[in-house]
Amino acid sequence: MMSPDPKQLISQIPSPFIEDLLEITKTIKEHGGEAYLVGGSVRDLILNKIPHEYDLAVSISPEKMQKIFKRTVPTGIKHGTITVLFQDRSYELTTFRKDEDYIDGRRPETVQFGVSLSEDLKRRDFTMNALALDLLEKKLVDEHFGQEDIRNSLIRTIGNPVSRFTEDGLRPVRAIRFVSTLGFTIHPETAEAIETCRSVTAKVSPERIHDEFLKILKSKNPIGGLDLLKKHKTLELFTKTKLYSEDWEKHKNGFSKLLQASERSKLAYFLASCFSEQTWFSDSTLFFKELRFSNQRTKDSQFLVKTLYALIQQKEELRTSPGLRVHLLHPIAQYAGKKELPDWCLELSLLWSAFLNEEPFWLTSAEQEWKKDPPLLLSDLTIDGNLIREKFPELPAPKLGEVLRSSLLFVLRDPSLNSEELLLDHIRESL
Structure with missing residues (x-):
């Protein structure tokens, strides 16, 4: 991968986002400030991906930004962040800052504004996220070899990894998540610091771990992140449940068959793979509670596991229409309603294929059966x-x-x- 041409990167930003971003940048410049597209959006553009969101680092204060833009939300004004709204689109703008006095392993106690872009980039987590793109001057700022690490598919902290992870215990979990979402590898020194800083990660709220865990499950390479969560015993910091049954290694590769599956199916597969068949219900109930999952997510995933196990036990009966109605169609109709039969049958067929590594022979017959509206x-x-x-x-x-x-x-x-x-x-x- 050659060093990207900033003009090419900018041309990849789709409309109407590029028009909004140029308007924001010009408005800030007209008021004597600087503005740069930063972080994951620049990284994604270099990887030829369309970013999901666009964040800007700016030199002017959040109070001034609130005055010069018509519609704003003070999302994190204490830390210099406001959200600028254009119709149904939103952009986070954060004033250049230096973070100081990390105490709780998550957020800086104080932030210092009025610093340079260079100082602002130094506070970021990984080199691949410490890139800044000037949309007006068409320049790419890379002071930490971020492009090189992106070329080498490497996740590396800026500066000393133990120091960076001690500041924010979520960063190690983000590194693990990026293995799954980007397909990158963690630099050895950065990986070692994940282990060293487990006590700091333990201070992170379960809600944030819940979010990162779901992003790993929904990624293109969930096995990579899940293996690292297991290796570093990350989830064990947040749950008393005994994780990873003896069948984990046997079943984990089934995730590769669920890339297009729903979130609830992926959660269900994690439950079926991670917990033993004898104790999965009580174990997963505790796991979901401690990781702050919603009641609906919990119930949906547990229903899928319960039904999957029932189908496996009644495998031979599924070769008959009565067996399909009793063990498959009735439970789904009772739980989710008859209109949901196609979706839930498809999800269970994917789980069957992933878990047993065999085709769901019953799916076509089930479809024929529910179309009769029995x-x-x-x-x-x-x-x-x-x-x-x-x-x-x-x-x-x-x-x-x-x-x-x-x-x-x-x-x-x-x-x-x-x-x-x-x-x-x-x-x-x-x-």
Whole structure:
């Protein structure tokens, strides 16, 4: 990879972002300031990627920025950051600063404004993120060999890695995440510092670890980051759960089959691979709670694992239509609704393929089955609780639910039996 031409980099920024960025830069210059595109967006442009967001480093104060731009949000004004809004687009602008007095292993206690761009770039985490692009002068500022490290696919801290990680315990986890998202390798000295600074990483909030963990799962190379999380025992700093069952090595490569899968499927696969089949539910419940996952994410992922294990146990029955209705279509319809059958069946088929390393032989048959719109729920039955009470007044109230479930199972096995007369006969015979 040759040194990039700044003009070429700028030309890669799509409309309307480039117009917004040029307007911001010109406005700041008109008010006697400097502005540079910085950080991950410049790195991504060098890698021929379209950035997800665009951050700028500027020389003027946040208070002045609030005066010269029409729509702003004081996102982190204490640390010099405001967000400038253009319609539905937002840009973070941060005043050149020097961070001082890190105490909690996460944020500087004080920041010093009025410093140079060079001083501002020195405070950043990795060389690949310490690049600045002047959009008006069409110049690329690289004072820490960031381009060279990008060419070599290397993640390296600026300066002493222990010092940088001691300042901010999230940086080691970000380094691990970049292995997954960029496919880069961590420089040996930087990797060694991850181990040295575990006690600082332990100070990071579980919410931030939750975010980084999800980014690793959703990346193009989740195994790279997950292996490093395991190697450095990073997640163990935030959960009492015993992670990585003896089957982890056997199943982890299945992540490569889930690159296009949903977030909940990837989480489910992590649960099935990481915890033993005997204790996965209690272990994952604790893990999700400690890592601050939402109830919905927790329930969705656990439902997928529970259903996957049930399908594996009933493998032979899935070769029949009744088996598919009982063990696959009914549980999904009950949990998510009948409209969701295609999506959830597809997700379970991906999990099956990844976990067992074999094709889901049942998927086509399942699709044919749900297209027939068979009765799958209690609400699909031709009888209900009121009718049963009317026809069988001697039936004890606690048994009503049991009778309804028995009737549904009767119909799941053969949808043609879903008639009032046949179901009532079935109930009579079973009482």
